Amino acid sequence: DTEVTQTPKHLVMGMTNKKSLKCEQHMGHRAMxxxxxxxxxxxxxxxxxxxxxxxxxxxxxxxxxxECPNSSLLNLHxxxxxxxxxxxYLCASSLSSDTQYFGPxxxxxxx
Amino acid sequence: xxxxxQLDSQVPVFEEAPVELRCxxxxxVSVYLFWYxxxxxxxxxxxxxxxxxxxxxxxxxxxxxxxxxxxxSFHLRKPSVHIxxxxxxxxAVSDLINNNDMRFGAxxxxxxxP
Numbered sequence: 001d002t003e004v005t006q007t008p009k010h011l012v013m014g015m016t017n018k019k020s021l022k023c024e025q026h027m028g029h030r031a032m033x034x035x036x037x038x039x040x041x042x043x044x045x046x047x048x049x050x051x052x053x054x055x056x057x058x059x060x061x062x063x064x065x066x067e068c069p070n071s072s073l074l075n076l077h078x079x080x081x082x083x084x085x086x087x088x089y090l091c092a093s094s095l096s097s098d099t100q101y102f103g104p105x106x107x108x109x110x111x
Numbered sequence: 112x113x114x115x116x117q118l119d120s121q122v123p124v125f126e127e128a129p130v131e132l133r134c135x136x137x138x139x140v141s142v143y144l145f146w147y148x149x150x151x152x153x154x155x156x157x158x159x160x161x162x163x164x165x166x167x168x169x170x171x172x173x174x175x176x177x178x179x180x181x182x183x184s185f186h187l188r189k190p191s192v193h194i195x196x197x198x199x200x201x202x203a204v205s206d207l208i209n210n211n212d213m214r215f216g217a218x219x220x221x222x223x224x225p
Contacts, residue, residue: 004154031211042201042215043155050211090154098143098162098205100213102155 003027004103006091012109015081021106023074023091031055032074033100034066035090043090049074081110113138113204117216125224126194132187132219134202144185145203145213146176155201161185172196197223 004025013019023032031050035043048056049068063085065077074091086109092100118133136142143162147155159170166178176187185202199220205213 006154033211040218042218045212045214048211056212092155094211099145099157099160101157102147104154107152 004091004093004101006089006103006106008106009104010107010109012111013078013081014111015083017081018077018079020078021076021089021091021108023076023093023103024072025093025101025103026072027093027095027101028071029093029095029101030071031094031096032068033092033094034074034076035092037088037090037105039087047076078108081108083110086110112212113140113142113206113214115202115204115214115216117200117202117219119219120217121220121222123222123224124192127191129190130188130192130196130221132200132202132221134185134187134216136183136185136202136204138204138206140206140208142207143205144176144178145205146170146174146185146187147201147203147215148172149199149201149218151198158187158200192221192223194223194225196221 007022034046037043046060047066052068063080067075088105090105091103094100114137116135124130145160146158159168161168161178169175199218202216
């Protein structure tokens with residue numbers, strides 16, 4: 001298994017909703033990442049988990065809450081989002097310290 | 112911290128022509144360098160990477176890149192492009208100290224015309 005999977009592919013939510021994005025990999029990678037990508041822009045790093053511990057938090061608003069239940073799974077919990085949070089959310093993983101492999105992303109629309 | 116500059120936001124080219132997408136980086140320490148491709152409504156796919164060793168790196172889909180330390184560049188090349196190469200290309204850098212912290216360039220939109 002050499003891929004990163006993300007669910008759902010698309011998500012539409014209201015500003016008062018609570019939803020979660022899920023990311024999974026079975027490559028034995030020990031670092032997992034969340035990125036946010038707006039249209040026609042590069043991905044922006046949000047969070048990094050290394051060995052299931054949060055190692056980087058790029059000053060992301062608290063309405064985004066990451067969780068790493070185990071080394072294969074990464075969640076991003078969403079609550080009280082704003083329309084400007086609409087974007088493609090990308091998950092990635094890496095074995096150790098170099099190459100990151102990306103999932104297909106979740107297209108989020110906040111109404 | 113490290114950073115990347117992609118010098119061209121858009122590169123139009125005719126099918127079967129050669130192409131070069133330019134990337135320059137800035138870092139005070141040794142770096143890892145990457146090129147990723149993103150097709151519409153998809154995630155990022157790794158094209159190639161430079162970690163160490165030979166400065167000429169070959170990747171998938173006929174792409175290659177050359178690491179030039181003196182010019183702090185990592186330009187991507189392909190001798191003959193196809194329509195299917197139309198996509199967004201991102202250069203990225205991470206340094207050997209904060210190697211989980213990868214930074215992307217702004218991207219280059221490659222459009223291959225028939």
